Amino acid sequence: RHRFWETQPVGQFKDLGDASLPEGPIEQPITLSEVRPDPYTLPALYEWSTCDVDNDATAAEVYTLLANNYVEDDDNMFRFNYSKEFLRWTLRPPGYFKAWHIGVRVKANKKLVAFITGVPARIRAGNEVVRMAEVNFLCVHKKLRSKRLAPVLIKEVTRRVHREDMWQAAYTAGVVLPTPIATCQYWHRSLNPKKLIDVGFSRLGARMTMSRTIRLYKLPPLPATPGFRNMEFRDVPAVTALLRDYLSRFVVAPDLDEKDVEHWLLPREDVVDSFLVESPDSHEITDFCSFYTLPSLILNNATYSNLKAAYSFYNVATKTPLLQLMNDALIVAKQKDYDVFNALDVMENESFLKDLKFGPGDGMLHYYLYNYRLKHALKPSELGLVLL
Ligand code: YNC
Ligand code: MG
Known part of the structure; x- marks a missing residue:
């Protein structure tokens, strides 16, 4: 049912209610030198592009991608319209990594067509404080939907988070995926x-x-x-x-x-x-x-x-x-x-x-x-x- 999410270290629906599974990390970290050094492969027409939102022109491109293609309500009457200043605020907290602001461009004309971001945070779960990435702004241009680009973006942000020696993340979504904590x-x-x-x-x-x-x-x-x-x-x-x-x-x-x-x-x-x-x-x-x-x-x-x-x-x-x-x-x-x-x-x-x-x-x-x-x-x- 979830071709991608079933391969990831997240709570799986089949394990719901299995109290024998321990609380905490699902997979142990690997050594940093074992983390894949190069980006995941994109379809041939596209390329990775780290987006510096401090740059006005880049912030405008991100703003426009999201204003035209980000989250809508169920009836498609409203779409989130995050401002450039808001994006700068939310993407640049203490200790942020530029490399975690990830865009995908069309090679031929450099048009920005997809995006995903992470920012570092310390999140406490029970008694443990864990360094995590907060992942947000996953967006694929409307004309490129359903081509399995989202899993590539998620794997790439995961790789870049791993390279900073972080192994956990927190995120929210309107869709049901394996498996909500709330x-x-x-x-x-x-x-x-x-x-x-x-x-x-x-x-x-x-x-x-x-x-x-x-x-x-x-x-x-x-x-x-x-x-x-x-x-x-x-x-x-x-x-x-x-x-x-x-x-x-x-x-x-x-x-x-x-x-x-x-x-x-x-x-x-x-x-x-x-x-x-x-x-x-x-x-x-x-x-x-x-x-x-x-x-x-x-x-x-x-x-x-x-x-x-x-x-x-x-x-x-x-x-x-x-x-x-x-x-x-x-x-x-x-x-x-x-x-x-x-x-x-x-x-x-x-x-x-x-x-x-x-x-x-x-x-x-x-x-x-x-x-x-x-x-x-x-x-x-x-x-x-x-x-x-
Ligand atoms: C979603 N929102 O289930 P399966 S929220 C995660 N979050 O995989 P394709 C999602 N996964 O089921 P499309 C997701 N939506 O086969 C879909 N998926 O295993 C999964 N919408 O990919 C989906 N933004 O590329 C399926 O789908 C696979 O072209 C299908 O692209 C999806 O930011 C999307 O709602 C959402 O722009 C990009 O529809 C597109 O449809 C779009 O064929 C409008 O993808 C905007 C929108 C999502 C907002 C958000 C949080 C994202 C969290 C991502 C997960 C992070 C994991 C942690 C990584 C770091 C780990 C470490 C360490
Ligand atoms: Mg796609």
Whole structure:
């Protein structure tokens, strides 16, 4: 059934529920000198091309490949529209490897037609912190689909990860592959219900009028929590401490140090937003919330071409109720003109989704580990990891 995935060191469907298999790496590493030194063979018309997203022209090529060919919803109404600045952020975290930003070009005219990336991360699974690649942006041009190019891209990124002496990876996909460690669901909170209904993202509820719907989703103009403000550079140590303590509760979560927090969570305009609560009397940092910006192209609408979406990232509430903190996140997202606020049912998100008027989406997001077995599949609430 899975000609490629059956050959890979991933949990296989036939082993589901076999408690005799040990937790941890499925295959042991080989010595570095045994890792294949040269790239996998592509069909004759194509060539490998490492993509330097720091270069404006290259970043524009990657942006365009993804804007035209990356992930769409099930009804092909929307397609992710990652910005160039977002790509630069997500592809260049501390310790990143240029060689892990892998393109495929047509030899004759150098057109970029496929892409896959990895970035390094430390991910904790149970009690083990493992150096892994986070693999993302697997994309094959629409005209080259179903030619088994994807397995070549995956093998090539794997080879380049192995050459850095890393043997595990984490990734998410909307499709079911062998074998998810968790299956999560997206929830959506309308901020601009009229536009969402006009473009077909949501529908007017039964017995609802447009004006009642607008009233239903109306938010106060300002956050309610005293001391709620933007995260700044000076907050990196306090935010790191809050996050490390919080993420230690989950079975699978990133192991973040101050450099990681500076990169992943310091606000960058139209890329990532982070807020915290500084206690007005003690000046202690007690709570934190964040979201990233990932617009979607609206594929067939005469009025609108872009949907501005915020995605819940990492949130920690120690003093402010999580419900109030996330309502404040919705308020600032509305102030910044987002159309919708999305959140997965990971971590403690289920505790606020319904109360804050999020509705369940249709697609599922499956989480995977490469060359690492867990004894049991996780509930979304046991996952402390958000991939971009
Ligand atoms: C997918 N999303 O099952 P079997 S998510 C992984 N992730 O293999 P072909 C996928 N594998 O089943 P096409 C996959 N989608 O025969 C399909 N596959 O064993 C498998 N879409 O290849 C599939 N981006 O080239 C099958 O298919 C084989 O031409 C078929 O290309 C697939 O980034 C794709 O959704 C997805 O651009 C590139 O459809 C194409 O259809 C496309 O004939 C729109 O491929 C965009 C899209 C995927 C977003 C993502 C995470 C990717 C993770 C990849 C796995 C990483 C493993 C870890 C590596 C490092 C290890 C170390 C150490
Ligand atoms: Mg193909």
